[in-house]
Amino acid sequence: NAGVTQTPKFRVLKTGQSMTLLCAQDMNHEYMYWYRQDPGMGLRLIHYSVGEGTTAKGEVPDGYNVSRLKKQNFLLGLESAAPSQTSVYFCASSYRGEQETQYFGPGTRLLVL
Amino acid sequence: SQQGEEDPQALSIQEGENATMNCSYKTSINNLQWYRQNSGRGLVHLILIRSNEREKHSGRLRVTLDTSKKSSSLLITASRAADTASYFCATAFNAGGTSYGKLTFGQGTILTVHP
Numbered sequence: 749n750a751g752v753t754q755t756p757k758f759r760v761l762k763t764g765q766s767m768t769l770l771c772a773q774d775m776n777h778e779y780m781y782w783y784r785q786d787p788g789m790g791l792r793l794i795h796y797s798v799g800e801g802t803t804a805k806g807e808v809p810d811g812y813n814v815s816r817l818k819k820q821n822f823l824l825g826l827e828s829a830a831p832s833q834t835s836v837y838f839c840a841s842s843y844r845g846e847q848e849t850q851y852f853g854p855g856t857r858l859l860v861l
Numbered sequence: 862s863q864q865g866e867e868d869p870q871a872l873s874i875q876e877g878e879n880a881t882m883n884c885s886y887k888t889s890i891n892n893l894q895w896y897r898q899n900s901g902r903g904l905v906h907l908i909l910i911r912s913n914e915r916e917k918h919s920g921r922l923r924v925t926l927d928t929s930k931k932s933s934s935l936l937i938t939a940s941r942a943a944d945t946a947s948y949f950c951a952t953a954f955n956a957g958g959t960s961y962g963k964l965t966f967g968q969g970t971i972l973t974v975h976p
Contacts, residue, residue, distance in 0.1 A: 752903070779961065779962050781962065788968060789968055790949050790951075790965075790967050790968050790969055791904070791949070791964075791966045792966070793963055793964065793965075796961060796962065796963065798961055806963065807965075838903055838904070840903075840904075842962050847953075847960065847961060847962030848892055848894055848909060848951070848953045848960065848962055848964060849906050849909060850904075850906060850962060850964070851906070852903030852904040852905070854902060854903050855901075855903055
């Protein structure tokens with residue numbers, strides 16, 4: 749039981765490049781989330797999904813897109829990376845009905861030059 | 862915008878001492894939780910307290926909630942070096958429906974426990 753895994757662990761992008769972050773969970777959770785964490789700040793919600801094929805915007809969705817084609821996977825895309833997107837990205841998942849108790853992945857550190 | 866504010870920003874204590882961290886929030890909530898983050902790792906859920914609860918215990922953790930003051934505290938008793946981490950409070954609010962787990966996190970308290 750791996751829990752929540754994230755790929756890649758670290759990535760460097762140039763401004764304007766695109767990339768996709770992959771999150772996978774093996775706990776059969778209905779809900780999945782993408783957060784970003786910047787120095788000295790708590791986590792901020794980017795997008796979330798309450799089920800396969802459904803996504804919704806969080807607090808800071810601009811510049812990001814997401815997809816949930818399979819229940820166990822939640823992808824976060826950056827179409828044209830900007831230096832302001834330099835951050836640590838965390839994926840989380842939870843059961844419906846216990847959605848505030850979230851299980852987090854180890855994070856992806858992204859540097860945009 | 863961040864709803865939670867935590868105090869202190871950093872706390873340094875000796876092993877065996879108690880550590881108290883505080884969290885304040887701005888709007889009505891349905892529940893509040895505390896998470897721990899070890900350096901370079903993801904967050905780990907510690908405890909959830911509902912808006913109709915005033916105190917909750919889990920092992921060496923004690924959480925209180927005062928909805929009239931919109932504040933919560935996390936007490937770690939008999940701290941250990943392994944408790945060194947950042948601690949975040951998170952709130953969830955739903956307007957009659959479900960929050961869908963949309964959490965708002967505080968900025969966190971960095972706790973250092975010296976052996």
